Amino acid sequence: MRRLAPVLAACVLALAAVPTADAAAAPLRSGVWISRADLKKLPMRGAAWSQLDRMAHETLGHADLSNQDSDHDVRVLATAMVAERTGNQKLRKKAAAGVMDAIGTEKGGRTLSLARGLIAYVVAADLIDLRHFDQGKDRAFRAWLTDVRREKLSPSQNPTLIATHELRPNNWGTHAGASRIAADVYLGDRTDLARAAAVFKGWLGDRSVYHGFSYGGKSWQSDAAAPVGVDPTGATKEGVSIDGALPDDMRRGCAFKDPPCPTRYPWEAMQGAVEQAQLLSRQGYDAWNWGDQALKRAGTYLFALARRTGQEDFNAPQGHAWVPWLLNARYGTTMPQRSPAAPGKGMGFTDWTAPVQKGTAAQGAQRPVKRILPGTYVRGGDDQGPLIAAAAIGGGAILAAAAAVLLARRAKRRRGPVRRRQASVGPRA
Secondary structure, rough: OOOHHHHHHHHHHHHHHHHHHHOOOOOOOOOOOOHHHHHOOOOOHHHHHHHHHHHHOOOOOOOOOOOOOOOOHHHHHHHHHHHHHHHHHHHHHHHHOOOOOOOOOOOEEHHHHHHHHHHHHHHHHOOOOOHOOHHHHHHHHHHHHHHHHHOEEEOOOOOOHHHHHOOOOOOHHHHHHHHHHHHHHHHHOOOHHHHHHHHHHHOOOOOOOOOOOOOOOOOOOOOOOOOOOOOOOOOOEEEEEEEOOOOOHOOOOOOOOOOOOOOOHHHHHHHHHHHHHHHHHHHHHHHHHHHHHHHHHHHHHHHHHHHHHHHHHHHOOOOOOOOHHHHHHHOOOOOOOOOOOOOOOOOHHHHHHHHOOOOOOOOOOOOOOOOOHHHHOOOOOOOOOOOOOOOOHHHHHHHHHHHHHHHHHHHHHHHHHHHHHHHHHOOOO
């Protein structure tokens, strides 16, 4: 039995790395982004509604998830929101067709393109209740959604949506995380949702939970030996505050200097980051408060830069202006906002939905976050951990594998004397 102890210990470690059903036992709440009941409370007047209603009645065009600049995704989302708010069945049918049009259009594209657009189609399908509106379409959508999270696209360094979330600590990863989480919630995949939550918490600064990202230049990190997605509270560099800076996106303007080079990448990353917080918070994760309210600090940092430097790129420019609405609603802050706020990559219209998206408290049953062990990190992370099956298979499969190893060893011991007798009379290999 002592000989089997290492095998059992390895199995226990593997099981600890995989979020089990117990880690997320409570059923997922309805409403991926916002509940249909809350949506019906929103006004059908004002600049925000007018923009939404106009987009819902315009031609959708065709989906193209291989084109990172396509706006078909947010047009479908607008159509779904208006359809649900008004009860317009024609618009609901139009939104359903838009969702189905997206299937397969990711082929030949990059993971960033898929990451930017997928969330909108998932939220749209949820809002129009595709499952009951057209069961056949919903089955096809779910089948595709299940596979597309792990579909290999380019680049080879992070070829899937999940790998991109777990490796890229910038706008690529935040958008990938948002679309991954949206898909998990729609599919009811609590196991992958739990892992995605841990990745996001790690990005916000909790390296004890996850730190498998592959960082670029680290000049914007407050501690280059322990890089994070958002610099911690009170962080300074050369006497300048970098509290709330997004290091892996700020460095894409240039290496650290003051004043920094203008770049819109931090706001691009913020889009995916606030999407992740919103999605996770609805499912019981305390995401808005993680990292000492890291997202609040990040928005505050960028607007402070805009005021100090006069650089419009740090001031939530067009396409990013929906983000401050959500930050203000959640944190009770007064960051600059305007309406109508043009939608961004995969999401928007928060100048309309903000009245029912208030406060930082997680909703529903509170879910714990389990540490992801470095041994299950996707290859390419800052630990260069191996890509192993523990991240993709369930605990039952691990136990089955462990049992197979134990049985094989036992059988080997039983066959041992026979093999030795045969070896004594036969040729040596």
